[in-house]
Every structure is written in structure tokens, then in C-alpha cells.
Amino acid sequence: MDAIEAAFADGPAFVPYLAAGDPDYDASLEYVAALARGGADVIELGLPFSEPVAEGPTIQAAVNRSLDAGMTPDRFFAFVEELDVDVPLVCMTYYNLIYRYGGEDAERPRAFVERAAAAGIEGFVVPDLPAEEADPLREACDEFGCDLVFIVAPTTQGERLDRIMARVSGYVYVQARLGVTGAKADVSTQTGQSLDRLAEWGVPKAVGFGISSGEQAGEVVAAGADGVIVGSALVDIVAEGHEAGDDAATVAERLETKARELKEGAVAGAQRTPRPERT
Amino acid sequence: MPAIEELTDAYERYVLRNEEGFMDEFRERLREFGGRPTPLQHAERLSERYDTEVYLKREDLLHGGAHKLNNALGQVLLAKYMDKERIVAETGAGQHGTATAMAAAHLDMPCEVYMGETDINRQRPNVFRMRLNGADVTPVTAGRGTLKEAINETMRDWATTVENTHYVLGSVVGPHPFPVMVRDFQAVISEEARRQVREQTGELPDSVLACAGGGSNTMGAFAAFLDDEDVSLHAVEAGGSSLAVDEERGVAPNSASLSTGNEGVLHGARTRLLQDDDGQILESHSVSAGLDYAGVGPELAHLVESGRVRAVNVDDDAALAAFHRLSSTEGIIPALESAHALAYLERVAGPSSPATEGSSGEPRDEAHDDLGDIVIVNVSGRGDKDLETVIEETDRREIPEAPEMDVFTEGL
């Protein structure tokens, strides 16, 4: 638990996402390492599910490339074990994979969390798991010292917001706009309002959905975010490299450069606006 | 699922508590626009054939040609009461899309329908009907291009537009409150059938048969009988071409999730699913587009688990044979979906079924006994949409009792 909190402790955190195994296992290992070199503070690793309903076209395609290349939960854990990065890793996946892990007789969802924690995963984001249904996973996370991140949409309110607040740890994923993932040219004006609603929450607030440049990362941090989450803009680099047939080292270099731009943008944003003390 | 709370609230107020007379208006519109009540027809030839009184609940006579209008009208009306300005829906066979497009036109709401490409190609008449009713039909190319992918895409649209848009989900699936709400709108089928069968026979039926894709006509046909412990309820799934999974291609050549699936979580509901060992959802397959879904409604799955409902299945060939049988003997061309329910009757009580073979005084198959003397079969829809599929598929296979198809296929 402490590793993720610590990652947010000094300055705004840059939290990139990649689908593990996209476009294939070996290249993906290099890409994740490149993000770490580029300044990632936490890395969200997607464990591909066949029905990625929270994702836009970019990440859907990434998920399919990874699945086609043979990604499975067990290969994902091997992937995490093989990764040589000194950054806390969060597993982003859908609940059925967690629920089914270990087969019919497994203790669900504990078996998955136990295995993930052993591989070195520090937290989970599960976009199709509502807080109402999250207690078994929350308990397993507590048992194995993992965080459980929830996504808060601009429309989330009332009791639902309270239920999330009671169960979230690590950071809260503040969805910058309604809809599904995908890089956008502008930063949503909903971001500031969304952050205000969560001002009292005792976990860092990381904003994602649509951020694609250092400039935007800066705006989001200036609006009060403790971190920025960037997925599609990075997955785009993987996809373009894959389509052009570029070698993995070249693509990794582009990812590192982009990561640096995003991290620096976030830091610049923090300097622009004095950030309130978090208690 | 950000809109879920708002929807739950609206469901409780308008549907459960009839606030602002919502349910009264719904029932009125079902009568006037929808053509309810639908008949419960005694089927003479089938009754003779199966040596049992067979009654057909004629949802094929509902406006639009399928039970789907019950739910679509309910939800579009609810969207009106919720001050939504736009409707999105997904469709498999196109029946739900058609019903939604009709209801949306009737209630003056813009409507967009997502439909898998495979299904667009096999259900063209419904695509035309949706367009004629003013809906936009958006093709979905992901996966095998069937209902599962169309649901994913509609959920994505809804997540983006939830503030002004209502998602008219087409079956008793998805997150709460959809499964119970859709059941409530479809329950009119069994409410009527229960009354009608008593009027006509003085008794309750011994059994009720309905096909099960997502399970909305199923739950609708069963709902009012659930407390009648003596009425046995059969959910007939699509056994497709085989019940075994094609591991190589990651495809289940069936959509029998109750019969062969196992527990999992999809589209916001815990239910029975066709999935691999890792929990990845399999592509399903059925000759009938409306049954072609890897999941099933959670309440139906629960009723099967508790033993109240029996899950059975018939394969593509049996469904096609039943399609032809009803068409030629009773003058009713059923939807391929509904033909599955009819095929089950043939399997357990047909003249050449194992249950009735050999007059050696052996006890009849348990399933046949279970059907009893009065059987209601829900004819969930009419088969006009399926004619092209039926002609092609019948031509490729050996379907007993089917007329020659080459006269048609020359023209295709």
C-alpha cells in the first residue's frame, strides 16, 4: 500500500497505462521499462479482457493485439515478474478475470489477488466493478497489502460517491469526461468541478481520460490533480510503431520521450499553481 | 455505470409505484399501439401430434412481430418520464431494434441502434424497418459482429451520453435494474396467458416452454407462474451445431449458457456465461441471431440453479425442422428463436422421439411426463425476418418435413 502513496508524495504523479503484451510479450516488456525511464511514478498495466467496455477504439485494439498474441492471466503474472522496473504496478482489468482465476474451486476473488501480489502487483483498477459489489475484492486487497482504485465519473454522486470513498485506496481515478478512454485534443472543463467534489477525500486524485500532451497534463495538475493518468496517447505510439513495422527499441524510445514530456508537463503545472497542502 | 442510480430511482417510482400513472399509460399504449392482449391459441395439429393440449401464446401477433415491443415501449416511455432526449439500443435479431425504433417513433424520440455486422447481413428486413421508422443503424464490426459486441458498443455510447440518453437494453441482462425492469415489462405475457388458459381450460397449464437467449421472453412467459409450483417451466436454449467448445477458435458453436456455461460477471451482472478457463468470454453461435449471446439473465440463471426452471437445449437442425413444421401444419411462421421452444416439444414428445419410441410398455421419458396435459409454448415472434436465413440453411442441410428450397435459392 505504501508504495503507491509514496509515489504521489513528492510532486504530481505521472501514471501511464499500457496493455501488457501489446503488440507482443517481449516488445511490451521493453515498452513498460521505457515508461519507467521516462519518469513514470506508478504504471497501470492492462490485463486484457475480451469485453473491454470502458475502452475507446485505441485501447480496444491494443487489448485485441495482446489477446491475439496469447496473453492470459498467468502470462500476465509472468510478465510482471519478468519486468525490471522500480515503479509500483497497478493491474487494470475487468472483474470476470479476477473472479474466475484459479478455476471452479478457487476462493474468489482472493486467489487472483494472492497471485498478483506475489508477482509484485500493488493495486487494482477494475472499471466494471461497482463499489456495491467490491467488498470481497477489497477484503482480499487488505489481506495482501494491495490498493483498490476506483474510477469516479463526472456523473457519480450521492450514496455511490460515499460508497466509493469508503472503499478506495492508493488513489482515486478521476474521469475527466463522460465516456470511454481515448486521447483528446483538449482538456475537459469538467475536471476542476470533478476535483472539487472530491476535495475532502484522503487519497490522491489522479485525473485520466483524454490527456495526450505535456501541456494538458500541466493544465490538469494546475486544476488541482495530484496526478495524471495517460493511456491512449501512449497506446497510439505502440500501435503506430506496430503498423509501421518499427523495431521495439525505436518504439520504446518514442515512449520514453513522450513519458518525459507528460511528466515534465505535470511538474510544470504544479509550479504554475501553488498546490494546497494535503492533510 | 453512472446512470444506474438515476434509472433505479425512476424504475422504483414509475414502474413499481406507478407514479404519475406511468404503468397505466404503459398498459394503455400496449393495447392501443401494441395490439395487446395477444391470443392464446389452441394448436390443433400440434396437440394431436404430441398427444397433449398445446396452446400457443401468440407474441408474434404483437405489433412489430415479437415480444420485444413490451419492453421497448416500456423503456422508451420511461425515458420520456425521465426527461431523456435520445434513445440508444443494441439488437441481435433486429427485433429489439425494430421494436425500439417503433416505440421511439411513436413517442417522438431520436433513436440510434447498434447492430453487429453479421447480424445486419442475416436480418436485413429488420434493418430496413428500423431505418423506415427513423432510427440510425450503426454497424459494429468487433469480434464476430453479433449481439455481445453490439451490447459493448451501446454501453460505450451510453457512458458518453448518459446525461441526455437512455439505453433501452433488449433483454433481462446487464446491470440492475435492467433485468428486473425488463422482466416486469415482459410479465404481461404470462399475466395474460395465465388468465387465458384458465378461461379456456379451467386449469393452469402443466408446463410452459419458452426459448432463452438473454431470457426476456422466457422471464416474461414464466413470471406469473413462478409461484404455481405445479407448473413446470422449461427454458429452451440454442444448442447450435454442438455443445462442445471449439478451443482452437475460442468459439462456442452454441449459445447454451445455462446448459453449458459457468458462473461469471459480464455486462454488470453475475450470471452464467460461455467462457474459457481464464474467464474470457467466448463467441457464441446460433442459427438464430436473437439467441446468439454468451450470457443469460441473472434471475433466469438463478431460477435454473434453484431448480424452479429447467434449462434444456435443441440444436440448429431441430429448430429449423420445428420452423417448417409449425409453418406447414398450423399456418404460423415462427421466429427461429421461437422455433427452439417448439423443437423441444418435438424432442420429448414427437412421434419419433426417444421418449415415445417402442411400445414395449417402457415408462415414458421423464421429460415427456413432465410436460403434462396442457402445455403453453411462447411463440415469441414471427419469422418474416428469418426467411432468407431459413432458405439458405435449409438448403444446406437435411431437414425432414421441409419443402424443397432450390426454387428459392435460385433467386437469392
Ligand SMILES: Cc1ncc(COP(=O)(O)O)c(C=O)c1O
Ligand atoms: C422473436 C424473438 N424471440 C426471442 C428472442 C431472444 O431474446 P430473449 O431471450 O430475451 O427473449 C429474440 C431476440 O431478438 C427474438 O427476436
